[in-house]
Amino acid sequence: MRTPNVRVLYIDDEDHNLQAFKASFRRHYEIYTAISAAEGLKIMKNVDIQVIIADQKMPNTTGVEFFQSITETYPDPIRILLTGYTDIEALADAINHGDIYRYITKPWNDLELHNSIKNAYDAYKAKIDLRKKIAELEKTNxxxxxxxxxxxxxxxxxxxxxxxxxxxxxxxxxxxxxxxxxxxxxxxxxxxxxxxxxxxxxxxxxxTTAEQTEIDFSKLVGELVDVYSYTDRDTQFTINVNQTLPFIGDLFRIEVILGNLISNAIKYQKVDERNKKVEIGVNVTADKAEISISDNGIGILNEHLEKIFTQFFKSKVQHGSGLGLFIVKEALNKIDGRIDVSSDLDRGTTFKITIPNARE
Structure with a gap:
């Protein structure tokens, strides 16, 4: 049975091989033959070839050399090499450079070659489909x-x-x-x-791709507190930063992490609390930064502690989008960080973060 729309080019300097190939496979595929690499190239300029079969031992240009010469101009057709003798170095080099899909020894076995052509066409379709999907993804992006x-x-x-x-x-x-x-x-x-x-x-x-920069936690935490504390001026902040060593990290994501946690510490204070407090501690060592953010707010139910980092999770006692802590977790994953949380209902919550120091 003929496989529709499969165009196969066979290049060989021996005419009887070309005729034998055409006789064996003309009912299965749309066959094109060429007596030399130059003739094969002329056909490819006019026909959209999907599978190319070339004999290795040809005058002027070997099969491997031909495949290497069309890699950039015709990257899509799948290449099969026919060889009547063993040239291990040439075959290994061609395979390693992706110039051939498979090699078959001469004289060929019709069934083996037929299966190889079908598999090669499947590989061709997969390559084209992948390119289309990439183009669609780029458009969507x-x-x-x-x-x-x-x-x-x-x-x-x-x-x-x-x-x-x-x-x-x-x-x-x-x-x-x-x-x-x-x-x-x-x-x-x-x-x-x-x-x-x-x-x-x-x-x-x-x-965003991670950009490593030097971070001054005293300055960063102070700026974030100024930005987020405007929503509740009654909250008192205690900041303790111990940083005597340089810290190199992803400033954008660390800002996102600390900003969300500081915002939450303010947002989830008790309405009737007269002494609203948030304590922020930072300790920087040669290999990491350990950060803790504690509040005396409404706290989190124990059964909710494992769920608070999931997307859109909101407890009955808390308001918000359910995105803040999810974003915190995602940002920490991007920079190989870790977060732990402990909480007592009506007494407050403590988040502890560890972020690797990328100074080495």
Whole structure:
């Protein structure tokens, strides 16, 4: 039975071999034959060949040399070498460089050669399918990049304007002039902004290549506390950084990790707590940084401790997107870090992080 659309080129300097091949396989494949490498190249310029069979011992150009010469210009066709004598070095070199798919000794066995052609065509289809899938993935990736750009600029820009207007209303003493409406606008705007920021963090964490830079934890932690503490000025921070050695690490992901944990430590304080506290400790050694972040907030149920790092997990006593700790875990995985958590309900939570020092 003829296998449709399988175009096979056979190159051999002996005409009787060409005729025998065509007689044996013309009913199975679309056969093209050439008496020399130069003639074979002419055929390839006009026909989309999928499988090439070439004899090794030909004048002017051997089969291996021909395959090597078309690697860049015709990379897709699958190559089968026919050899009537043993040339181990030439065969090994050709196989190692990917110039041939298989070699078959002459005189060939029809069944062996037929199976080799079918397998070669399957390999050809797999190669083409893979290229199409890669092209589709690249297109999807480009579309995703444009979508993320839209989120970070076109969507967030008007949202920031709304938040700015709410702040102006507060400054002019009009925040409570319309009942709860301004408060609802502020709450919804902040929540949407939070979701957008977490989406961007998740995307960048998965896309961004690690860049190792020197990190000053005193400066970094201080800046992050300033950024996140504006939401609750009543929370008191105690920061203790012990860093006498340089620390080299991925600044972007470490900022994401610490930022999320500091934000949570503030967010999950008890509403009626008069002495809200967050303690941050950093100890840097030659091989790692050990960081602890403790609060006296609402705590986490024991049965939830193993679930808090899963995507979209939210306990009944906590609010949020369920993305923050998931992003923390993903970022730590990217930098070979580790995180442990202990918590007592209504007494607080402690996160302990270990991040390798990449200074060596």
């Amino acid at each position: 480009d579309e995703l990049n444009r979508f993320i750009y839209s989120i970070s600029h076109e969507l967030r820009a008007p949202l920031v304007s709304v938040i700015g207007i709410v702040n102006l209303v507060k400054m002019e003493g009009l925040f409570n002039s319309s009942g709860e409406y301004w408060g609802l606008i502020e709450t919804c705007s902040n929540k949407l902004d939070y979701y957008i920021q977490k989406t961007l963090q998740y995307y960048k964490n998965n896309k």
